[in-house]
Amino acid sequence: MDNQFDPNNKIIQLLLRGMGMEDSGKPEEASLLFIKAWSEATDDFERFIAAYFVARHQKNSSDKLKWFETSLRFALKLNDEAVKSAFPSLYLNIAKCYEELSNPDKAKENYELSHSYKVTPSDQGPFFHGTKADLQVGDLLTAKEESNYNSELKMNHIYFTALVSGAGLAAALAKGDRRERVYLVEPTGEFESDPNVTDKKFPGNLTRSYRSQEPLKIVGEVTDWLQQTPEELRLWREKLASNKGEIID
Incomplete structure (x- = not known):
């Protein structure tokens, strides 16, 4: 491993x-x-x-x-x-x-x-964002948009990860019936470890999950990542439904 x-x-x-x-x-x-x-x-x-x-x-x-x-x-x-x-x-x-x-x-x-050790993350990436939205290289992902998972929720941050499998999971769980997309992104400003996962179950931020209030720039797309099985997705959807206020990706 x-x-x-x-x-x-x-x-x-x-x-x-x-x-x-x-x-x-x-x-x-x-x-x-x-x-x-x-x-x-x-x-x-x-x-x-x-x-x-x-x-x-x-x-x-x-x-x-x-x-x-x-x-x-x-x-x-x-x-x-x-x-x-x-x-x-x-x-x-x-x-x-x-x-x-x-x-x-x-x-x-x-x-x-x-x-x-409680400092701003120094992760150099590359970084990924999973969604079902059709986006182009050069587009900017911005905060204040509706959540990928709850259309009634406006996001104060834009979320991303340095693990392509994590972005793939986020894409699979996102609402909508378009195909799953994983984009290669670059932060345009400061970012922090995602508090929804950091020190919640596992110590630190092992999933390398981050969030920023500054836009993310789309610089490419990934077409190959580890897909979750239908059973794994069902369990994740149950977890998402039961975690009020927690965000994945």
């Missing part, structure tokens, strides 16, 4: 199942799935993300600290833009553990490290 977030990866699937158990009020079953994900992880990315979830289910601060530091160790080895977005969350959790263990110096050091 490369370091790109892939919802079809078997370790990510185990973690998603574990989160489902958490949501159903079954923490013991969730913990077992997270341990299984850790035991079956085969590369540094999988070990980083699995250790993070194992850490969250530890009963005492010493064990939590051990697992969060394990997650951080693998994250640091990756030197990956998306994984770096998890550093604020990782260092923050480590700081809280040291605080609970009455080590204020180490707590302060890790709180400062957490804060130091």
Whole structure:
């Protein structure tokens, strides 16, 4: 596996199942799935993300600290833009553990490290936007337009991603019966990590999802990306319908 977030990866699937158990009020079953994900992880990315979830289910601060530091160790080895977005969350959790263990110096050091990584994204792209709209190279996508998913909702930002599969999913979920389109886009101004996904389930912004109030310029179109199965799309549509106020892409 490369370091790109892939919802079809078997370790990510185990973690998603574990989160489902958490949501159903079954923490013991969730913990077992997270341990299984850790035991079956085969590369540094999988070990980083699995250790993070194992850490969250530890009963005492010493064990939590051990697992969060394990997650951080693998994250640091990756030197990956998306994984770096998890550093604020990782260092923050480590700081809280040291605080609970009455080590204020180490707590302060890790709180400062957490804060130091909370910067404007430095992702260089390329970036993609998924929709069912027919657009041309040179067109500008702007905020204040209606949502791709809810015609009653006006968007204050325009959303995009650095993962073509994420843009493909957004295109598949967008309303309308035109064909799905994934456009290559360039931000014309500042952008930020999408708060709808950042630190919500997974640490940081592993899906490399962003938003901007400045226009996106269409610079090309992508015609090949990983398509979701009908069953996967059904599950995503259910999730979209139940997440009031959350936006995908």
